[in-house]
Amino acid sequence: MTRTATDAVLTESETRVLALLSEKRIVALASALIAAAGENPGGTEDATVAVLRAACDAHGIVTAETEVAPGRPNLVATLAGGAAPGLMFLGHSDVVPAGEGWSWDPFTPFRTGDRLFGRGSSDMKGGLAAIVLALAAIKEADVTLAGPATLFCTVDEEDLGLGIRALTAAATAAAGIGSFTACVVAEPTGLQTVIGCRGDAYIELTVQGKSAHSGRPSDGRNAISAASKIIALILADHARLQASQDDLLGAGSWNVGRIEGGDGTSMVAADCRVWIDRRLMPGENPHEIVAALAAQVTAAGIDGGGITVTFEVTMEMPGFRTSALDPVVAQAVAATAQAGGGESTIGGWSAACDGGFIDREFGVSTIVFGPGDLNRQAHQIDESVSVTELLVAARVYALLCLRLVGEVIV
Template identity: 55%
Template sequence: MKGDAVSLTEAEAGVLSHINADTIAMLTASLVEASSENPGGTEGAAVDVLQKACRSAGFTVSTHDVASERPNLVATLPAGDGPGLMVLGHSDVVPAGPGWTSDPYRPRFADGRIYGRGTTDMKGGLAAAVIAMQALSHASAYGAELSGPVQLVCTVDEEEHGIGVRDFVTRRPEHSFAGCIVAEPTDLTVVRGCRGASYIEIDITGRAAHSGRPADGRNAIEAAASIVDLIRFDHQQLAMDADDLLGSGTWNVGTIEGGQGISVVAPTCHLGIDRRLMPEEDPHAIAERLRAAIRESAIDTDGVTVDVRVTMEMPGFATAADHPLVTTTVSAVTDGGRATSVGGWSAACDGGFVHRDLGIPAIVFGPGDIHAEAHQPDESVLIADLESAARAYALTALRLLR
């Protein structure tokens, strides 16, 4: 869809005039400088920067320590009593890792981009949301009254186990919300559905014996291989019933550890498995079906035991293509002068919890490209895309919260 920067009311144009690309870029840079690598549990420094920016903009701000130095933040632009708009993000970033051509936590500006760990995933999106909300605080001066609040929710630990969003949904927000925009990097595509993710870990216990007479033992690695065959078969079956938006659920055996030595029948083996989830799929039900298949295949008999457990889950979601949150965001992007499209996302995000546990319709929309730029050396984001995202957030709020 081509955007032509048309169809803006006088009030909308007035609000958007308060969005400045340089301001977003500088806030992004400040957030990047506040390293918040995960693992590490150091999101507090980045949240301090975000909190100061939100308080300076006049928002109501609260924080809650999910763990030591790991605070969730909720910043609210108060408005009417009707349903509001939530913007969701996370403060943690993956470790910088090797291969950088400059210090990953000293932001560098070049070729219209900001370089540094977290610029794309997702401190640029957080900065765009703050500046959009700051612009919206001027709406009444242009005769535009918001019917509900706009709220930024920034959680910890999204890149690992999701303890931040799990804590947030159990506390439940005070307001009701017409929708949630997850400000993850989608290259300014309006993503109306995401697969979820889960980790399933399997421990197989056999019995050690001398390899010269393997029949005396029970080989845990051989049992693991049979389980991998079951997983491979199910993966192929899932692919035969792919969804047009999100494809299908997938299995990936990511780690395998086992054995005691080459001359010993392996007494133990461990499998670490990633199972991507379609919306409404329950990883615990999936694990139970796998246990049943293992029993039916007689893998866990005659001295072999198998333990299957879910160690992480992040639900998926899908929002209808004609939902006002989707259509309003699309018009906001295109009327703001940028091209966009509507699609699904192969990645998972915290939006699934908000959709499943709070019943809030969700989309994902933000600056940067998760595949080309995130989690890589010399991560960067286009400053022009930061501005476009902020304009889209502000316009969506103005139109959704009439």
């Protein structure tokens, strides 16, 4: 049977499942995942996956690994159920580099009061622990779901998205990812129900010119000068985009993050490379955006005459938007209140996440919901997460399984 979001009283099964969730167990698993590190770039997610898989195996949750690159396995963990559509959870095993300036070893987690500290505590080892223990509680309570509850944990989310792209490619080749009623991405939203995210693309601009002595610059073709003209086009397009704001997601945006070129002050620069970030609105295609920019470059007469311009999209993460009327949204809001998390507001997210691939490639209704603070903790020095939020998130994940998938009543 399935539950509606307006049901105010927990069922007997829901009460049993929630009673099995404890702060102690969630903190222990989250701490083990934090200690496993997995900094990216670095390609070392295998230790985190090993901890995650061991926890799943201990609770009778079936696991399978697929190696995306050496030492970088995607993990699929499934709590088996009946033949009905299931519920998908999506997470990632990597963390951003710890960096300098920490008050302690970032991979030696510890708890003080309601805070669990360590790199990845918010983004997103805490969310992974909450998912696994939610599924474990359903198993321990001897509740059989009408369909599966499956965690897809990918590598390389924090860099180039190799894991999610491998997952979607393999699923497409196998005629689908399975039947799911919804997808919950366990990124840190502070228990807000996020129904839309902008996407992201990395674009590399390469300009090739001709070197010459700076005393006679007309003998050469200055690649840096040409690149600066292209950057001016990018900045103008950024301003154009900001003039039209979406109520939920704002607008697409450009950011020039890095530039290098030339060989010396007294030489005309023969080459220049620029690394660009383009935030995408749902439905935007970065390859079409680059083609339009390239056409502007040609129309402005920037390329040609000894200047060669090339663009390459090196990373793409699509945006998505789920209707506020979708059942997963109402259920997440209701479950948060009943799980002790108060009111879960519905909103959009400034960051990008792997959920856009699930929405675009498989048409599965997707939300982002998880413990932790994106803006004040994720990717920050001395990162931490609220233990109360970890417990509430696990309760919400369990309730979503029971209500969106339903249970088999014997």
